[in-house]
Amino acid sequence: MSALVQVKEMSKSFHDNEVLSEISLSIEKGEFVSILGESGCGKSTLLNVIGGFEAPTSGHVLMDQVPIEKPTRRAIMLFQHYGLLPWRTVKKNVEFALEPTISSATERTKRANEYIQLVGLEGSANQFPAELSGGMQQRVAIARALAIQPELILMDEPFAALDTFNRYYLQDELLRIQQQEQTTVALVTHDIDEAVYLSDRIIIMDRNPGRIKKTIAITLPRPRDRSHGDFHYFRKLIFDTFHFGRNELDSDYHI
Numbered sequence: 001m002s003a004l005v006q007v008k009e010m011s012k013s014f015h016d017n018e019v020l021s022e023i024s025l026s027i028e029k030g031e032f033v034s035i036l037g038e039s040g041c042g043k044s045t046l047l048n049v050i051g052g053f054e055a056p057t058s059g060h061v062l063m064d065q066v067p068i069e070k071p072t073r074r075a076i077m078l079f080q081h082y083g084l085l086p087w088r089t090v091k092k093n094v095e096f097a098l099e100p101t102i103s104s105a106t107e108r109t110k111r112a113n114e115y116i117q118l119v120g121l122e123g124s125a126n127q128f129p130a131e132l133s134g135g136m137q138q139r140v141a142i143a144r145a146l147a148i149q150p151e152l153i154l155m156d157e158p159f160a161a162l163d164t165f166n167r168y169y170l171q172d173e174l175l176r177i178q179q180q181e182q183t184t185v186a187l188v189t190h191d192i193d194e195a196v197y198l199s200d201r202i203i204i205m206d207r208n209p210g211r212i213k214k215t216i217a218i219t220l221p222r223p224r225d226r227s228h229g230d231f232h233y234f235r236k237l238i239f240d241t242f243h244f245g246r247n248e249l250d251s252d253y254h255i
């Protein structure tokens with residue numbers, strides 16, 4: 001594997017407030033990395049800098065050795081709120097995202113259909129977002145992001161608004177497609193379980209200012225079993241990193 005993204009001694013301040021301090025990390029091609037940390041530690045800011053939406057105050061952020069200076073279609077951001085256009089059908093939402101790069105309408109339709117099928121929504125292609133459940137809307141957002149065929153998907157708590165069943169289902173779908181397409185993923189989450197289930201590597205952050213506290217490689221074979229003792233081992237390792245005492249444990253493993 002070789003590095004797709006390199007962040008080198010990067011700091012980010014908003015006015016006088018240093019939010020990220022001396023962050024260095026690299027993300028390999030095809031790797032699934034999660035970023036965990038308490039609220040306000042700068043996780044979203046880090047994604048925004050990697051996506052080119054925010055400029056670092058100092059240090060370097062590179063994609064394939066080239067400085068990231070603005071958002072490009074090589075890196076797509078996926079949010080908790082799906083950002084679908086309500087007046088367009090599922091198919092038209094996906095096709096719309098392809099307009100800047102595919103000039104032929106026939107080609108756009110073909111690509112859109114392919115990715116709608118990939119997320120299992122072929123039966124809903126002509127429906128409007130309001131007619132779909134939250135889980136289905138997020139699948140449309142995933143199809144739209146993937147159809148662009150980005151090298152990197154940046155995800156900011158994409159499953160946080162979903163119920164457990166939809167969350168588990170979409171986590172599996174995402175992994176299946178990510179492995180098939182060899183897409184590189186950087187995911188921000190508060191859900192330790194989700195991070196252990198999905199990631200090759202988990203980056204744990206400290207706050208005030210945001211720094212990398214620890215990086216943990218999740219060496220569990222796939223598909224992973226959430227009830228397996230080894231899974232619990234990694235969960236505990238992460239809890240211990242946050243120094244949570246027993247009384248502070250939350251049954252859902254959210255931070």
Ligand SMILES: Nc1ncnc2c1ncn2[C@@H]1O[C@H](COP(=O)(O)OP(=O)(O)OP(=O)(O)O)[C@@H](O)[C@H]1O
Nearest residue numbers: 014015019037038039040041042043044045046188
């Ligand atoms: N555009 C901005 N202007 C000023 N301050 C900002 C801006 N964006 C983020 N911040 C500040 O940076 C800090 C980190 O915010 P950020 O959203 O990156 O944290 P986070 O770890 O993603 O938090 P959460 O888990 O609650 O989403 C916060 O104190 C926030 O107020």
